[in-house]
Amino acid sequence: MNYSMKATSTAKNNASIQIKNTEINFGTTKDSADTLANPAELFLSSFSACILKNVERFSDLMHFEYNTAEITVNAIRLEKPPRMDQINYELIVYSQDETLNINLLKKNIEKFGTIYNTVSQCCTIVGDVKKIVD
Numbered sequence: 233m234n235y236s237m238k239a240t241s242t243a244k245n246n247a248s249i250q251i252k253n254t255e256i257n258f259g260t261t262k263d264s265a266d267t268l269a270n271p272a273e274l275f276l277s278s279f280s281a282c283i284l285k286n287v288e289r290f291s292d293l294m295h296f297e298y299n300t301a302e303i304t305v306n307a308i309r310l311e312k313p314p315r316m317d318q319i320n321y322e323l324i325v326y327s328q329d330e331t332l333n334i335n336l337l338k339k340n341i342e343k344f345g346t347i348y349n350t351v352s353q354c355c356t357i358v359g360d361v362k363k364i365v366d
């Protein structure tokens with residue numbers, strides 16, 4: 233499988249990424265630090281999206297239903313060299329389905345997630361997956 237995207241930046245301004253029919257604006261200046269996502273936050277967003285995509289994927293494969301899934305991600309960044317050192321996540325799956333095996337879901341997410349597996353090669357990942365009956 234191959235992926236393709238394009239990103240552009242304007243001097244002293246901000247930048248955007250074009251992926252299919254999606255445009256994502258992000259900050260590259262101090263002026264946008266409080267209003268637009270920065271590259272580190274986009275990186276963590278990809279990690280989050282990978283996990284949420286796999287919740288949907290495994291809901292079919294594991295035959296469970298859910299209403300909503302939400303993920304909170306926190307990361308520790310080192311300064312020298314600048315890099316992510318640890319990522320902590322909490323995934324909450326809102327479901328009334330008694331067949332949902334939350335431990336198996338976590339195992340599958342961690343085994344089959346493309347972004348998850350890429351990141352885990354160079355960064356510690358600590359995660360917690362919870363089910364809330366709604």
